[in-house]
Amino acid sequence: MAKKESKEMSFMDHLEDLRWLLVRSTLVVIGIAGGCYFIDDFIFDTIIFGPKDPSFITYRFFCEVTHFFGVDGTYACAQEFNFKIQNQNVSGQFSMYLWTLVSAGFVIGFPYILWEVWKFISPALYEKERKMAGRFIVVSSILFFIGVLFGYYVIAPLSINFFATFNVSKEVENLFTIDSYVSVIKTSIIASGLVFELPIIIYFLAKVGMVTPEFLRKYRRFAIVIILILAAIVTPPDIASQIIVSIPIFILYEVSILIAAVVVKNAKTEEQSS
Structure with missing residues (x-):
């Protein structure tokens, strides 16, 4: 099968393509971040500070589950969180505000970033593989957003619930900085989204023979x-929290094994038919 391009690209050409990939992706992320300015109340009051509310859907769900199984729901059914969020730096809130919008721009613009990545690697693919661009973008985006939802509705609430209710003594008051609180939310969301890309990563590693x-x-x-x-x-x-988080990641690993098996099988079939 013929590759997309007949001429070989030099190392500097690849670096130039990579540079423009980063430039275009950054501009899109910043542009989306600018658009998020108009919905910043929703982003902060509803999304960022949502897990701070004891009536958040995740807490209500786990509370009902513990009641259903007759387990002590003291930990899961928090009535209130005994902590306050404070700002200790002069520019703390402004800096957090900007980086949160940029993070939102990255999450929303992730499908475009995937498209740029696909354009970057497509010259090294066969014609048949390049036609899978649409499926690659759709599947990768779906996995990413599922991971984002998992991070937001599972990992972040579990972390906040634990640290908000943990106390070594009644003499100690929890005063979380705005940076540390928002960092928990952003890290949970973005890291989880990227982890859920594991099947896609395994697919490409299997294609190049690095993983079987x-x-x-x-x-x-x-x-x-x-x-x-x-x-x-x-x-x-x-x-309990570790098991809840580990289960979907382990499922992704098992799915990755199946994907690698399919890739290897297809490669052997193509070699036999050629």
């Missing part, structure tokens, strides 16, 4: 350990 289904199955135990460590990093130090 046998390799993934062989080192499944190590993957489980890494997943548990990752879950322990992004969640509060309690077993």
Whole structure:
């Protein structure tokens, strides 16, 4: 099969393409961030500070689940969070405001960034593979936004609920800085979205022969350990939260094995038919 381009591109040409990829992606993110200025009340009051409300949907859901199974719901059914959010720097709120809008621009503009990435790697793909651009953008975007929702409705609330209710003594009052609070929300959302791209990453690694289904199955135990460590990093130090976060990541790993198997099988079929 013929590649997209017959001429070889030099290393400097690739760097130039990569530079423009970053420039265009940055401009789009900044442009979307500027548009988010007009809905900043919704972004902050509803989205960012939503998990701060004890009546947030996640807390109500876990509270009902604990009641359904007859488990003590003291931890899950928080009536109020004994903490306040404060700003300690002169430019703290303004800096947080700008970076939050930029983060929103990245999340919303992620499908465009994927499109730019696809254009960058497409010259190295076969004609048949380049026709998968639409599917690549759609599937990758769906996985990313599912991860974003998982981070926002699961990881962030679990973290806030734990740290807001944890107290070594009644003498200590929780006063969280605005930067630390918003950082928990943004990190949970973006990191989770990127983690959910695992099947796509495995697909391309399998295409270039760097990963095989046998390799993934062989080192499944190590993957489980890494997943548990990752879950322990992004969640509060309690077993229930770690298990809740680990389950979807492990499912993604198993899906990645199936994807790698399909890629290898298709590659062998093409070699036999050629």
